[in-house]
Amino acid sequence: MAVDEGVAPATESGDDTTLHRLKPNAVGLLGVVFMAVATAAPITAMTGNVPFMVASGNGVGAPASYLVAMVVLAIFSVGFTSMAKHITSTGAFYGFISYGLGRTVGLASGLLATFAYVVFEPALIGIFSTFATTTLTDQTGLHVPWWAFAVLMLAINATGTWFGVSVAEKLLVVLLATEVTVLAAMAVSVALHGGGPHGFTFAPVDPVNAFKGTSAGLGLFFAFWSWVGFESTAMYGEESRDPKKIIPKATMISVLGVGVFYVLVSWMAITGNGEAEAVKAASSANPLAMFFHPTERYVGHWAVDVMQWLMITGSLACGMAFHNCAARYLYALGREGVLPSLRRTVGRTHARHGSPHIAGLVQTAVSAVLIGAFWAAGKDPYTGTYVLLAILGTMAILVVQAVCSFAVLAYFRSHHPESRHWFRTFTAPLVGGIAMLAVVVLLVSNMGVAAGPESGSLVLKATPWLVALVAATGVGCAQYLKRRAPERYALLGRTVLEETKER
Secondary structure, three states: OOOOOOOOOOEEEEOOEEEEOOOOOOEOHHHHHHHHHHHHOHHHHHHHHHHHHHHHOOHHHHHHHHHHHHHHHHHHHHHHHHHHOOOOOOOOHHHHHHHHHOHHHHHHHHHHHHHHHHHHHHHHHHHHHHHHHHHHHHHHOOOOOHHHHHHHHHHHHHHHHHOOHHHHHHHHHHHHHHHHHHHHHHHHHHHHOOOEOOEOOOHHHOHHHHHOOOOHHHHHHHHHHOOOOHHHHHHHOOOEOOHHHHHHHHHHHHHHHHHHHHHHHHHHHHHHHOHHHHHHHHOOOOOOHHHHHHHHHHOOHHHHHHHHHHHHHHHHHHHHHHHHHHHHHHHHHHHOOOOHHHHOOOOOOOOOOOOOHHHHHHHHHHHHHHHHHHHHOOOOHHHHHHHHHHHHHHHHHHHHHHHHHHHHHHHHHHOOHHHOOOHHHHHHHHHHHHHHHHHHHHHHHHHHHHOHHHOOOHHHHHHHHHHHHHHHHHHHHHHHHHHHOHHHHOOOOOOOOHHHOOO
């Protein structure tokens, strides 16, 4: 199926079915990288996670936690990208696991991944609304209710998905470039001034310190949490110009590029304050001071003001990227006809833009319902909506990442024994899978502390059970289809690009 760049996707007909494709050749290497990095939301990860890690996790060893996480995720990505060279699937984990461990495990994992991305968007809407409300009040004295910003973000995300990935890519490039620039300006300025008040300190990047502190497990979990969404590169394979080359490259660039950035920025933030002063600032009533102080001292007060606004745009970019991810997972499940009605709805693409427009609208509706439910329950948009939904989604996606690693092992043993390699297709996915399971354990054992004031919340207590319920639903649906509709069961996780199908 040859398609010219910029042309809306063709459809394939056969047996009275029409298969809708996403728009091909719509995004290149940098576009895929930007979409993946946007899900990590660098400025939100730094200003939101690092102070908490320093205050309640592994102290000044927080940058070392990012170093450890980067190595583990790079090892995981070796197996993930090896599989991406053989399979191009908008469902990413869904398609990979279906080929490696079978359709039943694949559907369970696909539903878990979809569930994770579906709840991530309203989580980011919560933190975006908080940043927007507080910044506008602090800098202009104007108070706008947080729900007004929530409605605004819902509208922006829905519009971006409707007009296709290329539109979202252009907006994300601008948003990401600005937030990365201001964080880099702080880090570079501290380095050029010879460090902070006590000079350079290398304790923050000593890997040993990643396992010390008040709660090393909590610090390591937050480090891994900061990368959630990097694997979304695989979702854009069908829309990229050369998926067999672009997706593996984009994944490793995202993991290593984000990792180096996280380590450098968090290290310079601690150095710019001084070790003891950084811990004191992170533990204060205004933990953002840990970033604001060195930024004001070494860059200027104007940069602090800019940073506050970029925290808003950064969370917007992250939420937009997650909206795109959720829409594509819903679309991938829909076009395979897990339920016949889904193929005619969320499994359709826009005739002109080649976007999963109906899936995007469904995701917007679900996000609006969740936001409305948390608002009705009196939950704070940050400590309630963001934290609780982020923990829920993170648990689901970490389980799927672990399963994907083991799927790589099985896939190359059964499908491509000639391509097996002692490191790429065995050691790396094995180590990555075990490490991902360890991170899940870290999450379960520390999620009460991570939830802060919501540690007693019913949503938090139900989190492991909700994840298990979604997975069980996938297993049950797959077994039902296997017995009652084998022709639909055979399609699970198998809709891939014709010219880049599994080989």
